[in-house]
Amino acid sequence: MDKRAVKAWIMYDWANSAYATTVLAAVLPVFYASVAAATVDKDTAASYLAYTHSIGMLCVALLTPLLGTLADLSGRKGNFLRVFTITGVVATLGFSIIGEGDWLLASALLVLSTIGFAGGNTFYDAMLPDLVPAERRDMVSSKGYAYGYIGGGLLLAINLLMIQQPGWFGLPDTLAGTRLAFVSVALWWLLFSIPIFRHAPRRSASPELPASWTGYAKVGVRRLRQTFGQIRRFPQLLRMLVAFWFFNDGINTIILMATIYGTSIGIGTSDLMLALLLTQFIGFPCTLLLGAWAQRWGAKRVLIVSLSVYICIVVLGYFMTQALHFYILAGLVGVVQGISQSTARSLFSNLMPAGRTGEYFGFVNITGKFASIFGPFVFGYVGQITGSTRWGILSLIFFFAAGIVMLLMVNVQRGIQDAGLADQEEQERIRGMNIAGNATGVPFTH
Template sequence: MSDRKAVRGWLMYDWANSAFVTTIIAAVMPVYYDKVAGKGLGENVTTVYWANTQSIAALIVAILSPILGAIADYTGSKVKFVSFFAILGSIASMLAALIGEGDWLLASVLVILGTIGFAAGNTFYDALLVDVASPAERDKVSAQGYAWGYLGGGLLLGINVAMIQAWDTFGFSSSESATRMVFLTVGVWWLLFAIPLVRHVKERKPASSTSAGQAVKQAFTRLAQTFRRIKRYPELLKYMIAYWFFNDGINTVIVMATAYGSSIGIEMGSLITALLITQLVGFPSTLLFGRYASKLGAKKVLYITLALYIVIVTLGFFMENAAHFFILATLVGLVQGGSQAIARSIYADLVPPVRAAEFFGFLTISSKFSSVAGPFVFALVAGNTDSSRIGILSLIGFFVVGIVLLRFVNLSKGKQEALAEESV
């Protein structure tokens, strides 16, 4: 049995940092960046700067994650790394309250720091799953993490939207001042609810202690070894390739949904409402998928979620108005958390526990680089056909390939390969 306090502490971190994605990355900061921070730059320039901001942050995370993961495994310090990046992300979020008109550079720097805090921290947070949950409970616990993330992120987003839209009711002098306070609440929320993980999660210690200096040197060596070592886990390698495809499809749906909705005339208010729907639906549905993963088998349930994504993308092609967008948001909320949670728990079962942070770091960097394909294909198809609808339809290929490759993965054999190193 797992330590209940450790599990609850681990779950609360998803509740804590999801507010950064929902409020700052997805809903509020993009608009504030365009209207306030980038004022005077011109609409196209602010869009390019915002895209560059996201790219720089992703690149930094991709480079750092496997190195930091190896260091964490050598020193037994995954909790410390989560703490550091939580503090980094929360401070960056709170400092965003200082962003005013024309402060696009400050906004970009803080968003980059916040994104590093979120993404790099999640590398170690994900790796801690093997420390807080037994193999039999990982599907359920992983799903609960995503579910609490949906609830926490959605709850604060709802409060934040109310603060911005009814700014005078909350005593603010303007919508802009309310938005600045929104950024502050995200940082406080993140920091406050990260405390249970720091207090209650205990990770397994490495067989031998290593100094920080030695760990840094070994990390670079280990990074190269990871590329060679993964060949010793053929089922993990096959699963990772399948994961690159279907996860790229999922992430492209996430990052392109608002842009796609806007391109066909959906208003910003409706886009934010749709995001709230996704968060609220995601909470119970993710728990439900986690429960069925334990009963029916994780692989089978993952098939179901990916098949539903094909349905979602197909329906997206025919979407005409806000009501249709709300229906799709409900369907995305139904499967998004479940698919990601189950995919994470399967990966946790296939990696050797003594190298969990290393392999989760490797997954992060490989996923970051592979995730370029989805938006690129979308843009390429939409550009050549002059239709974003055909662009969104092209994403079906990622899910189909992912499903086909997943069929060749033997999870039972993969788990045995992962545990074999424990007995060496």
């Protein structure tokens, strides 16, 4: 195991989490409504932002499975990660020049930054099996999320000070602090991505690797079609995928709707922002600690426990009445959010054929993005028909309970055996192609 490459991989989570915390969660929604879309009414601005998020995620859902396939064929996941990261960095930097009424430009930049962030994560996740043996993946995956929490939380704290106390930084006003926050996220993301740019793992190119972009597209589409058809060959991976659809939808809904829910029951903006910071800094040690437990007791067991805690969070959220309760729940989310996501990532990496992780993580992403529409929809629909968002938050129990039930049906050891057998068959097929190519004087290797 290349320790420098593993450290570089972990550092990338530190790098891009600044975008997730400062841009997506805290600063951009307010900036979009008050500056970029200041010339339209608030309801229209909110709709424009929602549509933009949907377009961005749709682009990611359509692009990443194909690009993941191509990354597997070329053995150069690091090259794809570099392109997506630079796309996200440049788009984030562009937010700093948005003026009043420039909502169309802001939306275009948000689509590009979403593609850069979410698309890059596909190749980042797919590197894990290339870097780390199966018995160490739970711990390394947890370290990635843990360092992401501390890195994203640290820059968010600085950025909130820039915005709320601009004079401390020699800035004239809050808007200047907001613009500088966007610049700081772009530079932070780029600077701490340099290690993975330098030490990204490389695999041998596949004999199927074509010589032209047209050939790339044809082979990529063919292999993607095969993925849809062959995933049934891996029943444990398929069960894990269905479980992921449910519990990840619940987790994402809590992330997306927590601020709106808190506002609807009277929690102030400052308390909401401080609670977000609390989640980040509690998440760091807890994800490391629980990652060690996952390595000792098994990722599946720890994941089930963390999802059970989410059910408790949802129930307690139904009865929440004051800011103190919101802080307590934010702390609980910090305890389990990172370990839920990191153990899911390591479980997936163990159940996938090692030579096609980019392809399969792309498949996980596209199906996960489409599945993620149901949680917010159920939250909103239940809240609307009952007249209370409390019932909306309580409805999320279904997603976590269904995820736990499906996880109990996953046989991890059998899934690892299935993936290993598929890898052996693929290697034998490639050897056969090379032998045939050499026999005709036209080698398939590059």
